Amino acid sequence: MERLISSLLQFVLVYLILGLVFTIAFMSKGLTVVDEGTKETSWKFKLLILPGMLVFWPLFALKWKRSLK
Amino acid sequence: MLKFADYGIFSGGDLMGVKYEAVLWNRQKKSYDIILWGMIVGILLVFVVSQFLMHPLITLETLIIRATALTAFVLLHLILMIGPLARLDHRFLPLLYNRRHLGVSMFLIALVHGAFSIIQFHALGDVNPIVSVFTSNQNYQAISEFPFQILGFFALIILFLMAATSHDFWLKNLSPKIWKTLHISVYLAYALLIAHVATGALQYENHPAYWAILILGFASVTGLHFTAGFNDYKRLTKEKYAALEDGFVEVCTINEIQDDCAKTVFINGENIAIFKYDGNVSAVHNVCKHQMGPLGEGKIVDGCITCPWHGYQYLPQNGQAPAPFTETLHTYIVKVIGSKVWVHPTPKPEGTFIEPAKVEQT
Numbered sequence: 146m147e148r149l150i151s152s153l154l155q156f157v158l159v160y161l162i163l164g165l166v167f168t169i170a171f172m173s174k175g176l177t178v179v180d181e182g183t184k185e186t187s188w189k190f191k192l193l194i195l196p197g198m199l200v201f202w203p204l205f206a207l208k209w210k211r212s213l214k
Numbered sequence: 215m216l217k218f219a220d221y222g223i224f225s226g227g228d229l230m231g232v233k234y235e236a237v238l239w240n241r242q243k244k245s246y247d248i249i250l251w252g253m254i255v256g257i258l259l260v261f262v263v264s265q266f267l268m269h270p271l272i273t274l275e276t277l278i279i280r281a282t283a284l285t286a287f288v289l290l291h292l293i294l295m296i297g298p299l300a301r302l303d304h305r306f307l308p309l310l311y312n313r314r315h316l317g318v319s320m321f322l323i324a325l326v327h328g329a330f331s332i333i334q335f336h337a338l339g340d341v342n343p344i345v346s347v348f349t350s351n352q353n354y355q356a357i358s359e360f361p362f363q364i365l366g367f368f369a370l371i372i373l374f375l376m377a378a379t380s381h382d383f384w385l386k387n388l389s390p391k392i393w394k395t396l397h398i399s400v401y402l403a404y405a406l407l408i409a410h411v412a413t414g415a416l417q418y419e420n421h422p423a424y425w426a427i428l429i430l431g432f433a434s435v436t437g438l439h440f441t442a443g444f445n446d447y448k449r450l451t452k453e454k455y456a457a458l459e460d461g462f463v464e465v466c467t468i469n470e471i472q473d474d475c476a477k478t479v480f481i482n483g484e485n486i487a488i489f490k491y492d493g494n495v496s497a498v499h500n501v502c503k504h505q506m507g508p509l510g511e512g513k514i515v516d517g518c519i520t521c522p523w524h525g526y527q528y529l530p531q532n533g534q535a536p537a538p539f540t541e542t543l544h545t546y547i548v549k550v551i552g553s554k555v556w557v558h559p560t561p562k563p564e565g566t567f568i569e570p571a572k573v574e575q576t
């Protein structure tokens with residue numbers, strides 16, 4: 146049981162770290178492409194959506210990829 | 215905007231603007247936030263003082279754990295009661311539009327409680343503290359047989375997801391449907407927390423008064439929801455009978471009409487096209503003035519019903535072709551009652567303006 150939970154937790158951690166790496170790249174380039182409303186927004190806005198980004202980043206990776214085509 | 219105002223406890227009145235702001239603070243919201251935080255500090259103080267009076271030897275950590283837990287729990291009750299209150303009495307609406315800040319504040323306070331609990335009860339052994347929340351009561355002096363912390367943990371995750379997605383940016387990017395589903399799970403969090411308290415703290419602080427308070431809180435939340443639901447039901451039934459009496463006919467549900475499209479019906483020999491556009495519903499005669507094309511098979515383009523055959527256009531509200539054209543259609547009175555669309559099959563003179571029916575928020 147403890148092993149299972151430990152590995153689950155590690156998985157979540159890796160997922161969040163990947164999310165952070167993605168989010169840093171995404172916020173400097175892709176964000177304004179995926180959602181026009183984010184043009185000229187402040188760093189405060191980006192900070193506000195950061196926690197959610199760490200969770201939902203695969204969705205934005207998909208949106209970003211689609212917009213490149 | 216109003217349309218999304220009741221989608222979840224963290225939704226607010228911020229406009230679905232073109233450009234996002236970090237937080238839209240206008241004067242009204244600022245004063246709301248000042249009152250909100252004044253109230254939060256007040257509640258916290260009440261619990262700190264009462265804990266001191268009841269347990270003069272309480273440690274700082276336990277004090278923080280309990281005062282933040284109780285404050286967050288009280289706030290959650292308030293949050294859940296605002297929705298039905300606003301449905302029962304429109305004077306509560308301003309609270310509803312500002313609920314998002316209340317929700318985020320509540321999460322932050324609950325987070326302090328969760329973090330301190332984990333440090334206090336789970337960080338002492340050599341097991342990872344979060345793992346220890348799950349592997350349960352063996353690592354510390356058990357205060358309850360049931361691993362109630364797990365319930366609190368999952369509730370906290372839900373509250374986190376909701377707080378993290380409270381900005382309009384998320385409503386748009388997750389899609390309203392997913393966003394709404396996510397935010398409805400506040401009720402799951404609430405159920406988890408009732409269980410968290412009942413199987414945790416109330417197992418050793420089991421004075422009947424605590425149970426009474428817990429049950430009273432739960433009864434208030436559920437009672438208000440039932441009252442508001444029953445009220446809506448009564449109002450809809452009344453509206454329905456009034457509509458029937460006035461000669462309206464029920465046509466379909468609002469979801470059966472696609473955005474910017476129409477549904478056509480034959481009633482008493484009248485051929486009617488009912489259009490839905492921008493949250494409005496309007497009905498016109500289904501026959502184009504040019505060569506009798508089926509308007510209901512056309513779409514709304516640039517705000518005008520556009521005939522599928524040769525592109526003649528008419529405004530849905532009054533059946534008039536935009537200037538310089540002069541064609542006009544019969545219009546019909548429509549109503550939206552709950553999720554149903556009703557139409558009055560008596561045609562109005564060609565070109566008569568009819569106030570569009572608004573699609574009700576669900």
Ligand code: HEM
Nearest residue numbers: 280283284286287324328331332363366367369370411415
């Ligand atoms: C990681 C998540 C959580 C953990 C580990 C946790 C742990 C605990 C513990 C150990 C207690 C007993 C404290 C004591 O009485 O000394 C407690 C009580 C309580 N918790 Fe949590 N909790 C968590 C999340 C939450 C959340 C999200 C809420 C939401 C409001 C909440 C509300 C409460 C309440 C109302 C009590 C009773 C307070 C009292 O003892 O007087 N908990 N929790």
Ligand code: FES
Nearest residue numbers: 502505507521524
């Ligand atoms: S029939 Fe409608 S435009 Fe010709």
